[in-house]
Amino acid sequence: MALLEINDLFARVGDREILKGINITVGPGEVHAIMGPNGSGKSTLSQVLAGRDSYVVTRGEVRYDGQDLLRMPAEDRARKGIYLAFQYPVEIPGISNLYFLKAAVNAGRRDRGLPEVDAMDFLNLIAEKLALMEMDEALLGRAVNVGFSGGEKKRNEIFHMAVLEPKLAILDETDSGLDVDALKLVASGVNKLRSAQRSLIVITHYQRLLEYIVPDFVHVLAGGRIVKSGGKELAHELERSGYAGLGIDDAEEAVASV
């Protein structure tokens, strides 16, 4: 059975209709890349899946693990294994990264009817994930994302993912703003988290990230619709001929070429 089924999804922000009939099915353990130019609706799709209230679904349905996803509030989706790595991770002053993660882990445990995590068990879990992600321990004691560099923020997102062990992780332009070394570090972290029990949706503008996180499927999103789907070779095709090769107007490329 598919983990995630998106059927004919329409959504708007304010008065603007952004998603205009999305269909994607993600099976357990599959990695799907969603590529598209700016303004195509990539980030809107990630926000809708995560349950942001300001994004209004006007048509269609999304089933997650057999349940009607769109009826669930954002925190329930998270507790049931949906994880969003933010394109712009948010700073939370006054709360240490470690304390924040503990609250998040416990929220998930409460949802599953488990008692709060034992303090020692939690520290062991953190130590294990720190080593796996090659993260600097110092980032644990600092307020969530406050004063983190761009690269640190993105790696922290993947670190949160490692600790929370989601069933479905959505990576929203995790490559944006990273130099190639930082990109490799982040991608290597993500690859360590790939498993048959974890599905990934990797959203990106560029093919570059997909050299390091190799997807099983690639979907091209334009104008709020999936215009083409294929295997990983589709990403290479895009790399060669650009979005224009698919007849898609890419605002960013247009700007870049001026």
Add this chain to the structure above:
Amino acid sequence: MSGSANNVETLANQEYKWGFVTDIEADAIPRGLSEDVVRLISAKKDEPSWLLEWRLRAFRLWQSMAEPVWSNVHYPKIDYQNIIYYAAPKSKSDAPKSFDEIDPQLLDTYEKLGIPLKEQEMLAGIAVDAVFDSVSVATTFKDKLKAMGIIFGSFSEGVREHPELVRKYLGAVVPRGDNYFAALNSAVFSDGSFCYVPKGVHCPMELSTYFRINAKDTGQFERTLLIADEGAIVSYLEGCTAPMRDTNQLHAAVVELVALEGAQIKYSTVQNWYPGDKEGKGGIYNFVTKRGSCAANAKISWTQVETGSAITWKYPSCLLIGDNSVGEFYSVALTNSYQQADTGTKMVHIGKNTKSTIVSKGISAGHGRNTYRGAVKIMQSATGARNFSQCDSMLLGDLCEAHTFPSIEVKNKSSQVEHEASTSKIGEDQIFYCRQRGISAEDAVSMIVNGFCKEVFRELPMEFAVEAQKLLGVSLEGSVG
């Protein structure tokens, strides 16, 4: 965006939990203020003539003064002639001697507030001088304290039983004409607490007073005087809630702390008076003068958690007169809905090597307006003086305001003054980020706010710290989402 933006505002929409009025017949005098009213108050309390004279001089000073306009709060003009200046519960003609004699309805009021005296009596470590309206009706643990020579009771009792102490120290730290509201209080104060801890005595328990405003349209004019003699140590807790009303109530209290050589006073407040409704209607106007003076090697520490009142105007201060004396101020002030707070402290360094620390945390939500106002004065005599100030503001949503007016005046070159300040904003982005990690909006807000305030909360005695955290949660429930 509208759904989430609404959520940010709905955190402000928690109804005041303690809104109820106890139906006890109050013995009130007519509205308005005149010399006759001052005389009447003094007569009702059977006061000595020196105290009446003291009040009358304060009243004349008050008449010559104008209400201050410099603070960053706005409210309709107060009609001082439309206020009742004295009300005493008269369910018994004589003051009760024990709990058995106390009006059960009154005890019930405390039950509703979650501070049952009967339980408090058994609770280790807390002596309660309960103020209901303007007259103290119950005092506990008195005997135990008495055995150690500690005097703790109502202000009226202090006047009756220890006139020499009251006469010596009343107005010694906050003079009658110090400011408009202090002068008003000095003229009409009804009751409050009086405490004296003798030389070298360490008070074995936290002293606690619960204030409560009850009779309709009655101004509350508390007067507290706390003296720690040489080498004495005392910790005092003050907490308050008030019933729901729709007319504004004036409150002008004066608290004076005297720390003699080597003494230590810790004064903690949790203030939760009625803040007014969601539209800003009603609520307490709280104009308070709190100040302490430190002799050599003495220390005064103020900790306050201010979540209530429509208007808060309050600057607990320290006069660091003696060499090596220490002043501290730790504050959390929360304004939600249409609440306004203008609060901070004044640290006046006079003695050599005097030290002061200021940690202020202001939280604004809804249409709240939060102002920190602080003054650090290093006088010429204060060689080697040091001050550290930290002043942080947090905004929840985008309709609220935070202001800071720090003032630093240094007249001695050997002193060190540090000031740090920060402003952070908690909006829909932060809340959504937390929710995406599985943390509900309310847990997120309470986690963020409590994290923001932890430097202040850890200065509070244990039971107060718990109460303070709950209070912040209640005060912010539903206002961010």
